[in-house]
Amino acid sequence: MIATGFWESHSEGKNSWDKGKLGWKIKWKGRVVGTEYHFWLFIVCYPLLITLPIVVAGFTWKLFGILMSAYLSGLVLEDIFWYISNPKFNLKNWGPRKVTWFKWIGVGKFKVPINYVIGLSAAIIIWALVWS
Numbered sequence: 001m002i003a004t005g006f007w008e009s010h011s012e013g014k015n016s017w018d019k020g021k022l023g024w025k026i027k028w029k030g031r032v033v034g035t036e037y038h039f040w041l042f043i044v045c046y047p048l049l050i051t052l053p054i055v056v057a058g059f060t061w062k063l064f065g066i067l068m069s070a071y072l073s074g075l076v077l078e079d080i081f082w083y084i085s086n087p088k089f090n091l092k093n094w095g096p097r098k099v100t101w102f103k104w105i106g107v108g109k110f111k112v113p114i115n116y117v118i119g120l121s122a123a124i125i126i127w128a129l130v131w132s
Contacts, residue, residue: 070123079113
């Protein structure tokens with residue numbers, strides 16, 4: 001996922017999220033919540049890729065939980081590394097003023113995209129469930 005953050009940031013530059021992408025876009029309440037590019041990468045390609053250990057080792061709920069937890073936390077890591085490695089839209093631009101494609105939540109001046117909170121929370125809950 002970190003490697004994806006690097007190559008995606010260098011191929012997109014400052015054309016983040018839905019800007020300059022070919023294909024369809026899903027809108028909800030006036031916001032683009034999905035693009036064809038992101039659908040094929042994160043909903044089709046990566047889930048198929050992370051199921052390979054299940055194909056090789058066989059299905060167990062523990063393995064499935066570990067893979068789901070890794071995938072959800074990996075999505076957050078991928079996005080963070082998009083900013084860290086992007087030469088055109090770097091980490092200093094990260095925040096609700098310039099990153100308008102995310103909904104942000106926070107306390108005081110500390111703000112974070114809500115999808116980071118949801119993804120990491122789900123990853124931690126799933127991890128805790130499979131190790132209990």
